[in-house]
Amino acid sequence: MDLGLAGKVALVSGGSSGIGLAIARDLVREGAVVSIGGRDAGRLAKARDGIAADLGAEVGTRVLDLRDNDAARAWADDAAAEHGALNIVVSNAGGPPAGPTGAFGPDGYRDAVDLAMVSHIAFVQAGLPHLLRSGWGRVLMVASETIRDLIPEYALSAIARSGLAAYAKTLVHELGPGDVTVNVLAPGYTATDALLNGLGEGADVDAETARIAARAGIPLGRVARPEEVAAAGTFLLSARASFVTGTVQVVDGGRSLGM
Template sequence: MDLGLNGKVAVVSGGSSGIGLAITRDLVREGATVSIAGRDAGRLAKARDEIAADLGAEVGTRVLDLRDTGAARAWVDDTAAEHGAVNIVVSNAGGPPAGPTGAFGPDGYRDAVDLGMISHIGFVQAALPHLQRAGWGRILIVASETIRDIIPKYALSAIARSGLAAYAKTLVHELGPGDVTVNVLAPGYTATDALLSGLDGDVEAETVRIAEQADIPLGRVARPEEVAAAGTFLLSARASFVTGTVQVVDGGRSLGM
């Protein structure tokens, strides 16, 4: 299936591992030019080298923290200057720590909102003029299933990220007619480094245990590439009439309509 991404230029934050890296690989396979950013220079270099070896393509890299809006804007501007445009924005950042509402004071909430909402908005705002100038754009904000279905032990995630759905839906109406779409990807339990690093013993058995405890009907956690597949479709030309949505990828766990 041709997704219509050949020749498009993409910036992917958090692109050195997990879901961000899986989306990057999909975009490269589809012929897009991609620049990835993250906080760890070593992980970025590793991702760049693996993509070059596996897919025969070069990706750009930029070391930055998405909370640094000025650095994010400079990255987008530099990418547009180098490649002539920016068409695709994948805003992906780490999540806040787990815990119930009472486990955190006001500063903890401020930090969570800064990372889980404000950093995404700042990045999108930096890139939006380039997408509008190009006349074709796709914005994908990677959040969490906690937007749609509250998980009490991940209180900060739900509180900090829920505003992203409102932002995306509001932005769609402000953009009006054209070919720039905005969607939110809301993954559930996924076998990323963040999840796997906290496991002891047999990893496969532990992820099955997590799935059982979380009551995931499919009986396992997601693979990053499975979540990425949904995200990549939302970034494609074929998804031209899909905008303002929250796409949950959770193996059927959530019961909300």
């Protein structure tokens, strides 16, 4: 299936591992020009070298913290200047710490909102003028299933990320006619480094993740693989998803009971 992504210029933040890296790999396979960003230069280099070895393609890298709005804007501007256009912005960043509402004071809430909402919006705003100028654009903000179905032990995630849905739905009405779409990807429990590293050294990964799935009530009986979540995100970034905008796409193995 041709997703119409050949030659499109894409930025993927949080692209050194997990879901971000899996999306970047999908975009490379589809012929897009990709740059990945992240805070750790070593992890970015490893991801870049892995893509080159596996897919025979070069990707750009940018060391930055998505909360640094000036750095995010410079990344978008530089990509557009280098390649003549910018078409795709994937905003992806780490999540706030787990815990109930009472586990955090005001500063904890401010930090969570800055990381899980404001940094995404700032990155989108940095890229949006270039997307509009190119006449074809896709925005994908990677959040969490907590945006749609609350999980009490992840209070900060639900509170901070829920604003992304409101931002996406408001923005699509402001954009009006054209071929620029804005969507939110909301993955459930996924076998990213953050989850796997929490299992402890020497853990039986299959057994432990199965226990996580059982405890969370995931009907499929396992957690997601990053590439499974990325597949949904890559479709939303594609030309074939040209009439899909303002949505929150949950990828949670059927865990959510909300309609």
